[in-house]
Amino acid sequence: MTSLSQLFFDAASLGGIYALAALGIALIFGVMNLVNFAHGEYITFCVFALIVPSTDAAAHLFLGKAPAIVLVPVMLMIGGGLAVLSEALIFRRLRNATPVTMMIASFALGFVLQYALLAAYGGRPKAVSLWPGLNTPVELLGASVPLLQLLVIGVTVAILVILFLLLRHTRLGLEMRAAAENFTMARMLGVKANRVITGAFAISGALAAAVALILVTQTGVADVRMGGPVMLVAFIATVIGGMGSLPGAVAAGFLLGAASVMLQAFLPLDARPFRDAFLYSLVIGCLLLRPQGLFASASAKPRV
Amino acid sequence: MHHHTLMRLRSYSTPVLLSLALLALTVLAVGLGDKALGRAMAELLIRVTLVVGLWIFVGNSGVISFGHAGYMCIGAYMSAWLTLKPTMKALLLPGLPDWLAQAQWPVFPAAIAGGLLAAVVGLISGAAILRLSGIAASIATFAFLAIVNTVYSNWEDVTGATSSVVGLPRYVDAWVALAWAVAAIAVASLYANSGSGLALRATREDEVAAQSSGVNMYRHRLLSLVISTFFTGVAGALLGHYIGVLNPDSFYLGLTFIALAMLVVGGIGSLTGAVVGVVVLSAAIEALVRMEQGIEVGQTHLSIPNGAQEIVIGVAMIVILILRPSGLTKGREWALSGRLFQKRGQAKRA
Incomplete structure (x- = not known):
């Protein structure tokens, strides 16, 4: 039953979800050194945008009733809009704060979003x-x-292809890559910080919306806690991939998806409930072997 | 008196002042308040133990740890295994090794054992994790937290998995918690002013400069993590014996968030900040919980909707971070002097 090609498809589709989420986190980390813990809640928020707010057990589709051709762009805009809004209201005011402070603020934002969804x-x-x-x-x-x-x-x-083209062949893409490489230098050379950061947040939010659509179709469930675990894995993928490296984030996302599917398939039955413990042990091992990430960019090496 | 001696005496006044302040708060809450206020005070003091424990590592090294809820979980379960009645354990946790299944320790050594086990795990996990630097180390602590949670949520016949462990002796009141909180503050201050603590703070300000001055960063980080995880484990044991029920999910992301939030809101750069953050946020949480339950004003019952507490706390945190990015104390310590605040160890600005 679990033939090799079956495993391949499982790994590729799970890895794809992780890769998209990791990309959303890596984009923002690249331009402003922010580890955005609210990303998981962007995903959850987009899932719940599909249904009518009520505390009933059965969900009534709201946006979800629209045909795909309308639904998909609207969802991407909702995700992007939420991310841009959170940047304008919160992260813009924290640009000069330490990365730790920004990280805690994003944690707090995620907390607020989650409980707002819980209340609604x-x-x-x-x-x-x-x-x-x-x-x-x-x-x-x-x-x-x-x-x-x-x-x-x-x-x-x-x-991934669209994003690659965007980053390679548009002015915004060029500016983003420059900002990810060396933000201070990019600004000195005339890259507008607000434009690049807003752009990164918009794309990141849209990626969250894409992940949300995939997740909800796959699981058939809307749950206020569904974004968290995906975000956690994606977040780890960005680090294993080498912080700030976009191809690294994607590759590590696929790698984690594959590792997860393989462990599920080949671990002895008794050990299967502990799959995630094995997965995260692999992660720590991986970090110990290559602390700067598997696919670190040249600029990621600490300079004295 | 020599200037250095004076400075040292001044820095030792910090734990004394903090302990006296907590004692005064406890006397007020237990003496004047109702039973519920006394319980809330005990919970606050358990959080002081946790957050001060967290600060010993995070505040001095500057490395954010997401793993401390995991060490807390380890301490809490250890103390539960040692204090539960053997008949209960035979029923609920049949997989325990014999000596644990038969054990029925008094509560105080059990709390110490919880702290020691957490410290041993801290030593082993830290020996690996602390070879990493900065953000990679933080992520590795996150992975550690996820590992602990997965293991404790699935190891059915040893931890009871997600069905809670019940029947822990509920001996922790405000006074027990106060004693541990004061102990944590005293040790934290002793460590921070020791040679190792100063060396570690030097690496926090500038890793490269400190290392090239001969500071062995790895060793000092590991030492501070071991001390830190001991008190974190004890805080876990206290929390278990305060609520009476243990569940692995109560030691996961929610607790991680609230502990870090208290540290950052108070000011990560100082011990005073750790204590102030706990007191301020705990007071706010308690006030909001009471408002959720509602208050009687004349004939009408006023209350705020459920869930509002978390939202208000989250928003308040964001506002504080925007207005005072280095916390309420701005990294200063509360010490005896002409001025109340002494400028020292200001948090590093990027």
Whole structure:
């Protein structure tokens, strides 16, 4: 049943989710050294934007009723808008603070968002059926793969290509790469800080929305705690990938997805509940071997 | 008197002043308030033990640790294993090794044992994690927290997994908690003013400069982590015996957040900041909880909606961070002198 191709599709689709989330975190870290703990709550917020606020057990679709062609752009805008708003209200005022202070502020923002959702929607997980057709399995390379998994892999690759083109071939992309390399120098050479940072937050928020859509279709559940675990893994992926390195974040996201699926498949049955403990031990081991990250950029080396 | 001796005496006045302030608060809360206020005071003092323990490492080294809720979890379960009735353990936790299953220790050595186990785990995990620097070390502590949570949430016949361990003797009141809080403050101050503490603070200000002056950063970080995790483990034991029920999820992200929040709001650069942060945020939380329950004004019952407490605390924290990025105390210590605040150890600005 768990044939090799099945494992591959599982790993690629889970890794894709982690990669997209890690990219959202790495983009913001690159331009302003902020480890954004609120990213998980951006994801959760987007999931709940799909349904009508109420504390009932059953979910009533709100935005979710719109056809995909309308829904997807609107969701991306909601995610981007939320991230840009949080930057304008909070992080802009903390630019001169230490990274620790900014990190705690983002932690606090996540806390506020989570409890705001809890107050509006109640704590119980709700069943949401968004695009149920996508969970029908198709036969491919001897594996039975839900259509959604293929779509996730496709969408991840598409988003990565778009982002790559954006970063390589637009002025904003050029400025972002320059800012990620050396923010002070970039500003001296005429890169506008506000423009780059707002841009990074907008893209990061849109990525969170994409992750939200994928998650909710895959699990069929809306839960106020669903963003946290994804954010945690993504956050670890950005570090393993080398902080500030965008390709590194993506690669590490896929790597963690693969490691997670492999452990699930090959660990002895008794040890399976402890899968995450093994995964995080691998992470610590990985950091010990390469503290600067697997794919560290040249500028990431500490300079004296 | 020699200038250095004077300075040293002045810095030793800090723990005395902080302890006296906490004693005064406890006397007020227990003597004048109702039973609920006494309980709230005990919880506040447990948090002082935790946050001061956290400060011993984070405040002196400048490395943020997300793992301390994990050490707290370890201490709490250790104390529970040692103090629960053997018949209870045979029923709830059949997988315990024999000597633990039969053990029925008095509560005080059990709390010490909880702290020691946390410190041993701190030594082992720190020996690996502290080879990393800065943000990588912080992430590794996060991974450590996740490992502890996964293990304690799934090891069914030893920790009871997610079904809570119940029946812990509830011996912790405000006075017990005060004694531990004062002990933590005294040790924190002794460490911070010791040679190792000063060397560690030098690495916090400038890693490279301190190391090139011959400071062995790794050794001092490890020492401070071991002392820090001891008090964190004790705080865990105290919390378990205060509530009477243990669940691995009460030692996870929520607690990590609130402990770090208290440290940062008070001012990460000073011991005074750690204590002030706990007192200010605990008072705010207690006030909001009471408002959620509602107050009677004449004929009408006024209350704020559930969940408002967390939202208000979160927003207040963000506002404090924006207005005073280095915390309420700005990294200064409360010490005896002509002026109340002495400028020292100001938090490093990036």
